[in-house]
Amino acid sequence: MARELCQYFGVVYLLVSVVYGAPELLTNPGFESGLNNWVHDGFTMTVEKSVVHSGTSSVKCTGRGQSWMGPGQYITPKPGGRYVFSAYLKLINDIPGTTYQNAIITMNYKWKDTDADDYMAVTSRPFLNVARGWVLIGADFQIPNRGSTTFLHLEN
Numbered sequence: 001m002a003r004e005l006c007q008y009f010g011v012v013y014l015l016v017s018v019v020y021g022a023p024e025l026l027t028n029p030g031f032e033s034g035l036n037n038w039v040h041d042g043f044t045m046t047v048e049k050s051v052v053h054s055g056t057s058s059v060k061c062t063g064r065g066q067s068w069m070g071p072g073q074y075i076t077p078k079p080g081g082r083y084v085f086s087a088y089l090k091l092i093n094d095i096p097g098t099t100y101q102n103a104i105i106t107m108n109y110k111w112k113d114t115d116a117d118d119y120m121a122v123t124s125r126p127f128l129n130v131a132r133g134w135v136l137i138g139a140d141f142q143i144p145n146r147g148s149t150t151f152l153h154l155e156n
Contacts, residue, residue, distance in 0.1 A: 072153025086138030110149035
């Protein structure tokens with residue numbers, strides 16, 4: 001039986017860290033324009049106006065039967081570029097029989113030279129449960145020189 005994983009994702013940011021004031025790579029990072037440009041496969045995402053960390057919106061993810069199911073977006077980073085990603089998230093429910101859950105930021109690259117897919121964890125945030133409320137997850141990372149198509153998503 002698949003377990004139900006539910007969570008809210010608040011404002012999400014992806015910024016270039018090399019150049020001060022560099023442009024945002026995510027489109028609609030705070031869900032202020034609904035779900036435009038956000039990808040969700042196999043679960044439901046709904047925009048929430050009453051449960052927010054900052055800004056006016058968050059996204060509620062429900063019906064997640066697998067831990068890899070989470071909101072994501074295709075981005076076009078510069079190969080070899082350094083980036084910073086951060087997001088606030090809030091769990092809706094704890095999983096029965098577990099004390100904590102983990103959240104992970106993952107990048108899926110399609111390599112230019114082989115056309116193969118590869119998944120890389122950017123960072124993780126352990127020891128999450130409902131009682132913790134909104135928590136920040138984030139890290140800086142470098143895009144591999146071989147990467148072309150890049151998909152950034154959160155999972156737990």
